[in-house]
Amino acid sequence: MISLFLLVLGLALVTYLPRLVPLLWLKELALPAYMKRFLSFIPYAVLASLIFPGVLSSTTTTSSALFGGVVATFLALLRVNLVVVVIGAVFGVYAFQTI
Amino acid sequence: MATSIHPTSPTSPQPTFRAGLRAGIPVAIGYIPIAIAFGLLAQSFNLPNAITLSMSFLIFAGASQFITVQLLMAGSMYWEIILTTFILNSRHFLMSASLSQRIESTSRRLLATIAFGVTDETFSIASTRQEARSGMFVLGLNTIAFLAWNVGTWMGVFLAFGLPSTLQASMGIALYAMFIGLLVPSLTTRPVFVVASLAIIIQAILHWVITPFFSISDGIRIIVATVVAAGFGAFLFKEEEVT
Numbered sequence: 001m002i003s004l005f006l007l008v009l010g011l012a013l014v015t016y017l018p019r020l021v022p023l024l025w026l027k028e029l030a031l032p033a034y035m036k037r038f039l040s041f042i043p044y045a046v047l048a049s050l051i052f053p054g055v056l057s058s059t060t061t062t063s064s065a066l067f068g069g070v071v072a073t074f075l076a077l078l079r080v081n082l083v084v085v086v087i088g089a090v091f092g093v094y095a096f097q098t099i
Numbered sequence: 100m101a102t103s104i105h106p107t108s109p110t111s112p113q114p115t116f117r118a119g120l121r122a123g124i125p126v127a128i129g130y131i132p133i134a135i136a137f138g139l140l141a142q143s144f145n146l147p148n149a150i151t152l153s154m155s156f157l158i159f160a161g162a163s164q165f166i167t168v169q170l171l172m173a174g175s176m177y178w179e180i181i182l183t184t185f186i187l188n189s190r191h192f193l194m195s196a197s198l199s200q201r202i203e204s205t206s207r208r209l210l211a212t213i214a215f216g217v218t219d220e221t222f223s224i225a226s227t228r229q230e231a232r233s234g235m236f237v238l239g240l241n242t243i244a245f246l247a248w249n250v251g252t253w254m255g256v257f258l259a260f261g262l263p264s265t266l267q268a269s270m271g272i273a274l275y276a277m278f279i280g281l282l283v284p285s286l287t288t289r290p291v292f293v294v295a296s297l298a299i300i301i302q303a304i305l306h307w308v309i310t311p312f313f314s315i316s317d318g319i320r321i322i323v324a325t326v327v328a329a330g331f332g333a334f335l336f337k338e339e340e341v342t
Binding site for chain 2: 001003004005007008009010011012014015016018019020021022023024026034035037038039040041042043044045046047048049050051052053054055058059060064065068069071072073075076077079081082083085086087088089090091092093094097098
C-alpha cells in the first residue's frame with residue numbers, strides 16, 4: 001500500500017514536470033528542429049504502440065477484445081465523439097460476451 | 100474578431116474564470132464516463148480505493164492512469180511504469196509550450212496551477228478559444244475538467260459493486276477504445292500514418308519474434324517502439340510539417 005502510494009507520487013511528478021517546465025521556462029528552452037519533429041510524432045507513435053498488441057488482451061477473450069477494437073475503429077472512422085467510441089466499444093464487448 | 104479578452108474589466112478575473120468553467124462543460128461531460136470506466140477497471144483488478152482515487156487527484160492524466168493499472172496487473176516493475184508514463188505524457192510538453200506562447204498572464208503561481216490541468220482535451224479547447232489568452236479562463240476550463248474526472252472516478256469505484264462482472268470485464272476495452280478514438284482521426288497525413296504503422300510493426304516484431312527468445316516486458320516494448328518510430332519519423336520527414 002505504501003509502495004503503491006509512492007508509485008502514485010512518482011507518476012504525479014513525471015506527469016506534472018512536462019506540463020510545468022514549458023509554461024514556466026520556455027524561453028530558456030530553444031529546441032532544435034529535429035527534436036521538435038521527434039516530439040511532435042510522440043503522441044501518434046505512443047498511441048499506436050499502446051493499442052497494439054495490448055488491445056488483444058484487454059478483455060477475457062482475444063475474440064471479444066478484437067471485436068471491441070473493430071467497433072472502436074469503425075466508430076472512430078465515422079468521426080463520432082470520443083465518448084461514443086468508448087461506450088460503443090464497451091457495449092460491443094459486453095454484447096459479444098453475453099450473446 | 101474582437102480583441103477584448105475580458106468580458107468586463109481586466110481587474111476582475113471572476114467572469115473570465117466562469118467563462119472558462121462554461122467552456123469546459125463538453126470536456127467534463129466527456130470525462131465522466133471515461134473516469135467511471137477507469138474506476139471500474141481499477142476495481143475489477145482489486146486496486147485499493149485510496150490508490151485509485153489518489154491517482155485521479157494527483158496525476159490527472161487518463162491514458163497514463165489506465166496504462167498504469169494494466170501494467171501493475173501485468174506485474175511490471177515500478178520504474179518501467181514511471182518511464183512509460185513519462186514518455187506517454189511527454190506530449191503535454193508540446194501543449195504547455197504552445198500554451199506558454201498564448202497565455203498573457205505572468206503570475207508564476209497561476210501558470211504552475213494551469214500546468215497541472217493540461218490534458219489533450221483541455222488543450223484542444225484552450226488552443227481554439229480567443230479567451231484563452233487569459234490565465235483565469237484556462238484555469239476555469241481546467242478546474243471543471245479536473246472536478247469531472249474525480250467525480251467520475253468516485254462513481255466508478257463505488258458503483259462497481261452493483262454492476263454485473265461481465266460488464267466490468269468489458270471495461271478493459273475502454274482504454275483502447277479511447278486510444279483508437281484519439282489516433283484514427285489523426286491518420287489523415289502521410290507522416291503520421293507512417294509513424295503509427297511503424298510503431299505497430301515494431302511492436303509486432305518485439306512481441307512475436309523477439310519476446311519468445313528474449314523476454315521483454317510490456318513497458319519496455321512500448322518505450323522502444325515509440326522512440327524508434329518517432330525517431331524514424333523525425334528522420335524521414337524532414338521537410339513536412341507534422342501537424
